[in-house]
Amino acid sequence: MAQATTAAAEPMVRLERVSKRFGATLAVETASFDLEPGSFLTILGPSGCGKTTLLRMIAGFIRPDGGSIVLNGRPVAADPPWRRSIGMVFQKLALFPHMTAAQNVAYPLKMRGFPRQGMAERVERYLSIVRLGGLGGRRPHELSGGQQQRVAIARALVFEPDLLLLDEPLAALDRKLREDMQLEFRRIQRELGVTTINVTHDQREALVMSDRILVMEGGRIQQAANPVDTYARPANRFVAGFLGVTNFLPGRLASLAEGRAVVEVEGTRLEGLCADPSLAPGAAVAAAVRAERVRIAGTGETAPDESDVEGEVVEVVFEGDRFVYELRMPSLGGIPLRLFDLDPLAHPRHAPGERVTVAWRHRDLMVFPA
Amino acid sequence: MTGSRKAAWIIGAIVAFDLLFLALPTLVVLVASFTPGTIITFPPPGFSLRWYGNLLQARDFADALWRSLQVGLVCTALSLPAGTLAALALARFRLRFATGLQIYLLLPFTIPLVVSGVGLMLVFGRLGWLGAVWPVGVAACVINLPFMIWAVAASVNHLDPDLENAAANCGAPPVHSFFTVTLPAVAPGILTGALIMFILAINEFLVSLMLTDARTVTLPVLVYNAIRSIITPDLAAVSVVYVILAVAAIWLLDRLVGLDIFLKSKQG
Numbered sequence: 008m009a010q011a012t013t014a015a016a017e018p019m020v021r022l023e024r025v026s027k028r029f030g031a032t033l034a035v036e037t038a039s040f041d042l043e044p045g046s047f048l049t050i051l052g053p054s055g056c057g058k059t060t061l062l063r064m065i066a067g068f069i070r071p072d073g074g075s076i077v078l079n080g081r082p083v084a085a086d087p088p089w090r091r092s093i094g095m096v097f098q099k100l101a102l103f104p105h106m107t108a109a110q111n112v113a114y115p116l117k118m119r120g121f122p123r124q125g126m127a128e129r130v131e132r133y134l135s136i137v138r139l140g141g142l143g144g145r146r147p148h149e150l151s152g153g154q155q156q157r158v159a160i161a162r163a164l165v166f167e168p169d170l171l172l173l174d175e176p177l178a179a180l181d182r183k184l185r186e187d188m189q190l191e192f193r194r195i196q197r198e199l200g201v202t203t204i205n206v207t208h209d210q211r212e213a214l215v216m217s218d219r220i221l222v223m224e225g226g227r228i229q230q231a232a233n234p235v236d237t238y239a240r241p242a243n244r245f246v247a248g249f250l251g252v253t254n255f256l257p258g259r260l261a262s263l264a265e266g267r268a269v270v271e272v273e274g275t276r277l278e279g280l281c282a283d284p285s286l287a288p289g290a291a292v293a294a295a296v297r298a299e300r301v302r303i304a305g306t307g308e309t310a311p312d313e314s315d316v317e318g319e320v321v322e323v324v325f326e327g328d329r330f331v332y333e334l335r336m337p338s339l340g341g342i343p344l345r346l347f348d349l350d351p352l353a354h355p356r357h358a359p360g361e362r363v364t365v366a367w368r369h370r371d372l373m374v375f376p377a
Numbered sequence: 378m379t380g381s382r383k384a385a386w387i388i389g390a391i392v393a394f395d396l397l398f399l400a401l402p403t404l405v406v407l408v409a410s411f412t413p414g415t416i417i418t419f420p421p422p423g424f425s426l427r428w429y430g431n432l433l434q435a436r437d438f439a440d441a442l443w444r445s446l447q448v449g450l451v452c453t454a455l456s457l458p459a460g461t462l463a464a465l466a467l468a469r470f471r472l473r474f475a476t477g478l479q480i481y482l483l484l485p486f487t488i489p490l491v492v493s494g495v496g497l498m499l500v501f502g503r504l505g506w507l508g509a510v511w512p513v514g515v516a517a518c519v520i521n522l523p524f525m526i527w528a529v530a531a532s533v534n535h536l537d538p539d540l541e542n543a544a545a546n547c548g549a550p551p552v553h554s555f556f557t558v559t560l561p562a563v564a565p566g567i568l569t570g571a572l573i574m575f576i577l578a579i580n581e582f583l584v585s586l587m588l589t590d591a592r593t594v595t596l597p598v599l600v601y602n603a604i605r606s607i608i609t610p611d612l613a614a615v616s617v618v619y620v621i622l623a624v625a626a627i628w629l630l631d632r633l634v635g636l637d638i639f640l641k642s643k644q645g
């Protein structure tokens with residue numbers, strides 16, 4: 008949002024071709040991105056894709072093999088972690104067990120040479136920002152999991168760092184508390200306007216919290232976009248499969264013109280969209296359609312901008328807000344297909360064994376190189 | 378309800394029985410030390426503090442006790458840095474040579490004390506250390522160091538491996554983070570280990586037997602020598618002195634760190 012008014016503003020963080028190898032494992036491969044001041048970026052990817060390594064290089068715990076990291080206009084390669092203006096919330100929080108909550112929060116102020124004058128008030132102010140007012144005298148083990156999270160956040164923010172790093176600190180919490188804390192992180196981040204990089208393997212968390220999502224896989228950045236674009240316009244097959252429930256139909260490209268593709272899957276021709284102009288007819292492709300974009304249609308009820316295919320119900324599950332159907336598609340070589348009926352109370356329930364026609368719009372079929 | 382009541386009863390009875398058995402020898406000696414007679418019997422025929430009076434008079438016992446305390450202090454002073462750093466290093470370099478190092482550190486344990494004693498006697502003889510009290514403390518440290526390492530390691534293993542990274546992230550350079558975060562966080566283990574080492578050292582017998590002579594005899598060795606001549610009730614009184622020392626150590630431990638670090642494998 009800030010970029011419209013101050014287009015020339017320096018990014019708070021800039022990574023250029025940062026790489027790190029552990030033995031034979033390329034943990035992070037030429038990662039580059041810019042981060043606007045005040046924005047919230049989430050690095051999303053499966054376990055082992057290099058998220059923590061990337062974060063630790065930014066924090067200074069791991070030295071990159073190559074590339075440069077610029078923080079607030081200053082290359083930080085030569086700075087040890089204790090000289091970087093970065094606050095971090097660790098996966099297991101790493102609170103100092105022998106200190107009270109207030110002492111934990113005061114620690115960065117002492118270590119960074121803040122004046123003693125007003126330190127206690129500042130600690131108290133940050134404890135109240137994270138809604139822990141009055142609990143400063145407790146040791147970490149006398150606090151609940153959610154309260155410990157809040158101490159860790161206050162400790163990371165109290166010295167007003169240029170950048171806040173979060174390494175899956177919510178992963179260990181149960182679902183309800185995790186969802187509360189997601190909103191809580193977002194509230195504090197907005198209130199203080201601190202530039203934040205969050206790491207998670209939880210797609211929901213990424214969609215809920217972020218201004219921008221960076222999807223990683225195998226050490227490489229696959230896509231960097233806002234949450235809506237990441238979900239609606241995945242850059243490749245991996246991103247399409249990692250977010251949401253996605254059906255992949257393996258086939259060959261029949262034709263491609265102006266982004267409109269025709270794909271042949273086991274003799275059935277399907278129309279879809281393809282953003283990769285380099286694909287030539289005959290190339291192996293994966294056509295992808297999300298479960299919530301597929302509907303069960305009465306025969307002859309499909310619109311001209313829709314594809315329709317015959318299927319057989321294998322399994323149907325009622326989840327309250329939806330029916331989840333598992334189908335088998337004889338005309339697509341018998342591949343399985345999952346679809347969500349998001350208005351279950353309005354539609355009849357089709358039983359296993361029943362033959363149905365399913366339909367989706369041409370523009371909901373995304374074509375990727377296989 | 379009744380089932381678990383009954384189980385609790387049975388468990389309670391077993392625990393009481395165990396406690397009694399653990400404490401019985403100590404209690405018997407304690408009571409016997411108050412005998413007015415000249416031989417140790419249980420129950421004693423009367424009550425007197427005669428043997429405690431004797432003990433206070435006996436210079437050799439007092440000197441030996443003082444030497445044992447010196448041994449304990451030397452041993453503790455040496456094992457504090459050695460055991461703490463070894464345990465921290467073991468945790469830090471867990472990946473590489475931990476197993477080998479652990480086995481090496483266990484060696485003093487697996488080797489019979491007689492063998493360690495002879496070995497230390499030879500080495501100390503070469504170094505010209507025999508005839509002084511402090512080398513006995515060195516020996517006690519060498520043979521008991523695994524206890525110190527274990528006590529500290531128990532504390533270290535409970536720590537978040539990112540604790541020092543967190544300190545660095547807060548702005549603490551490594552030396553600062555060692556003294557303000559790492560050491561205080563493992564302090565319970567260090568204190569526990571130090572007290573264990575102290576108690577073990579003032580009780581150490583077999584190796585001390587080989588390393589001491591008439592001028593440097595420590596209390597356990599003196600007691601042993603006394604038993605070999607005549608068993609008089611002042612030995613019971615000496616035992617009570619030991620019991621008091623041990624209880625004092627445990628009280629101190631409880632005041633400083635709490636005993637649950639001993640009794641429970643997990644803390645906080």
Ligand SMILES: Nc1ncnc2c1ncn2[C@@H]1O[C@H](COP(=O)(O)OP(=O)(O)O)[C@@H](O)[C@H]1O
Nearest residue numbers: 029032034052053054055056057058059060061
């Ligand atoms: N210190 C290390 N030594 C060797 N390999 C490592 C080390 N740290 C991470 N890796 C490897 O690098 C890859 C990325 O790890 P990581 O950044 O922790 O992934 P993530 O946080 O996304 O789960 C993994 O394959 C992991 O096994």
Ligand SMILES: [Mg+2]
Nearest residue numbers: 055058059060
């Ligand atoms: Mg990780």
